[in-house]
Amino acid sequence: MTDSSHLAPAGLRSAIARYLSPVRALRPPLVRSMALLPIGLVLLVAAPVVFSFRDLETLGWPLAWGASALQIAIGMLLIAAALREAVPGRAWSPVALTGLFASPLALVIAVTLASWSASPVALPRLWWTIGGICFAGSFISAIPAVALAAVLALRAYPTRPAVAGGLAGLGAGLMADAGWRLFCHYSEPAHVLTAHLAGVLVPAVLGALATARVRRNAERRTLSSSL
Amino acid sequence: MSARAEDDVRLRALMVRYQAGEMAAFDEIYARVTPPVRRFLASRVRDASRVDDLAQETFLQMHRARHTYDPADPLMPLAIAIARHVWLMRLRADSRRPLAVEPIEELPIGVRADAESYADREQVRDALLALPPARRRALLWHHHWGLSFREIAARMGIRETAAKLRSSRGVAQLRSLLGNDGPDVPPRRKTSDD
Numbered sequence: 514m515t516d517s518s519h520l521a522p523a524g525l526r527s528a529i530a531r532y533l534s535p536v537r538a539l540r541p542p543l544v545r546s547m548a549l550l551p552i553g554l555v556l557l558v559a560a561p562v563v564f565s566f567r568d569l570e571t572l573g574w575p576l577a578w579g580a581s582a583l584q585i586a587i588g589m590l591l592i593a594a595a596l597r598e599a600v601p602g603r604a605w606s607p608v609a610l611t612g613l614f615a616s617p618l619a620l621v622i623a624v625t626l627a628s629w630s631a632s633p634v635a636l637p638r639l640w641w642t643i644g645g646i647c648f649a650g651s652f653i654s655a656i657p658a659v660a661l662a663a664v665l666a667l668r669a670y671p672t673r674p675a676v677a678g679g680l681a682g683l684g685a686g687l688m689a690d691a692g693w694r695l696f697c698h699y700s701e702p703a704h705v706l707t708a709h710l711a712g713v714l715v716p717a718v719l720g721a722l723a724t725a726r727v728r729r730n731a732e733r734r735t736l737s738s739s740l
Numbered sequence: 741m742s743a744r745a746e747d748d749v750r751l752r753a754l755m756v757r758y759q760a761g762e763m764a765a766f767d768e769i770y771a772r773v774t775p776p777v778r779r780f781l782a783s784r785v786r787d788a789s790r791v792d793d794l795a796q797e798t799f800l801q802m803h804r805a806r807h808t809y810d811p812a813d814p815l816m817p818l819a820i821a822i823a824r825h826v827w828l829m830r831l832r833a834d835s836r837r838p839l840a841v842e843p844i845e846e847l848p849i850g851v852r853a854d855a856e857s858y859a860d861r862e863q864v865r866d867a868l869l870a871l872p873p874a875r876r877r878a879l880l881w882h883h884h885w886g887l888s889f890r891e892i893a894a895r896m897g898i899r900e901t902a903a904k905l906r907s908s909r910g911v912a913q914l915r916s917l918l919g920n921d922g923p924d925v926p927p928r929r930k931t932s933d934d
Contacts, residue, residue: 519771525796526767529803535761536807600808601825602817670805672825732829733897 542596545665546589552658553585553688560650561695568698571632577695580624584691587620591684592662599669599677613680617687621713624694625705635701644708647697651712655682655689659716663724674728675721682720686713747772751815759806769815770799776816777823784827794830798823867917875910882907 520526539545569577594613597603605613636643662681671677690713697709751772757765777798781791801822809818868876877896881887882903887895892903 519774520767521770521799522796525799526763528800529766530763532803533761533763533766536759538759538810539808541810600810600818601805601821602819603813604821669808670801670822672821733833 539600539669542600543593545596546593546662548665549589549592549658549661549685549688552661553589553691556654556658556688556692557581557585557695558692560654560692564696568632568634569695572628573631576624576628576631580627581691581695584617584620584624584687584694587617588684588686588688588691591617591687592658592665592681595662595666595677595680595684596669598673598680599666599671601670601672604673604676610676614683617683617713618710621687621690621710622706625700625702625709628694628700628705629702632700634699636699636704640704643699644704647693647704647708648712648715650696651686651690651693651709652715654693655685655712655716656719658685658688659720659723663720663727666724667727671724671728675725678724679717679721681724683713683717685720686716689713689716748814748816752811755806755809755815756811759809766803773799773815773819777819780820780823781827794823794826797826797830801826863918867914870917871910871913875906875913878903878906879910879914883911 521529591613594605598605659682662685663678666674666677666681690709693712694705694709697705699705751769754765754769754772758769774795778791778795781794781798782788785791785794798819802819805818805822809815868880871879874896878892881892881895882889889900889903889907892907893900896903898906
């Protein structure tokens with residue numbers, strides 16, 4: 514039993530008692546991130562199927578579908594990491610965060626170099642236009658995944674919303690590029706590491722800004738009501 | 741099992757009951773978690789009343805975040821993470837509007853020299869207290885302390901035009917509250933905007 518001298522102040526107790534409805538605990542981050550699996554699968558097949566495939570025969574199954582499936586898996590893991598980051602007390606350490614942010618970049622660079630060595634297709638001309646198309650396509654197709662991942666993160670209680678949103682956006686960007694790279698016919702590293710990588714990084718920035726903004730507004734409302 | 745481990749197991753069970761909506765579980769969590777939370781906050785904030793205030797806010801935020809707790813994890817990291825967040829949130833709010841939480845009773849309210857009777861001062865004070873807080877703040881910051889509207893806007897987190905509007909509406913309302921014969925608002929000090 515609790516000694517009455519250790520009870521919370523009356524104001525706090527009444528505020529708690531007023532809203533003391535049972536709540537269902539959030540499921541583990543990895544399970545929650547599975548909500549994005551359908552979007553991931555659509556992103557994986559939509560661009561190559563709707564438009565056209567790149568040189569799959571030359572590239573081979575592992576570098577085409579295998580690498581893209583790996584990108585989807587890493588993207589999902591990054592979103593799960595974002596959902597874990599959004600739970601108070603389970604924030605990632607700086608070292609772990611560095612690894613989390615660096616791993617997709619390393620993956621994109623490795624896949625790009627491997628694809629270039631297996632099937633070198635250089636951009637003949639119009640590299641600004643083609644780069645713009647690849648960036649825009651990848652970025653726009655990432656937006657639904659960024660939005661859903663950010664909503665999932667905000668349903669928890671992110672104490673570092675920009676970090677959680679950034680991880681979620683990075684995961685979404687990686688998932689979107691998984692399909693887009695199968696459609697893009699050019700494997701030139703200069704093209705992939707600018708246009709495609711920007712299509713991965715800009716959703717991360719978008720996720721960070723949007724999540725921080727929404728969370729900050731919610732906190733301001735909470736704080737001003739408590740002042 | 742060590743006392744600490746037993747305490748951890750007990751807290752996990754209590755948190756599950758709290759998630760199920762049991763007030764007695766909250767009371768016991770409060771009794772057990774308050775000392776470490778207060779210690780954490782006291783290491784960052786010197787003012788004891790502020791520590792109390794932040795500790796209460798921590799429990800309110802814990803209440804909002806109780807659905808995020810996973811019984812597989814210990815409770816204390818969650819409580820301390822929220823306490824840290826509350827402390828940082830309050831620091832941010834204070835730096836954004838450092839004067840916003842100052843009680844109006846402690847604000848120096850200037851009154852024109854020819855209106856320096858006690859009755860007039862009381863009249864001005866009452867009229868100021870009757871203003872909506874946002875208008876009162878904008879009016880005092882501009883007309884009494886001489887802050888520019890740009891500075892007021894930055895402190896209140898609003899646009900410059902909104903700060904002007906709040907101040908002018910505050911003046912109009914103050915005049916109306918004081919009546920035509922009442923003392924005027926003191927002239928504004930010169931600012932960098934002039």
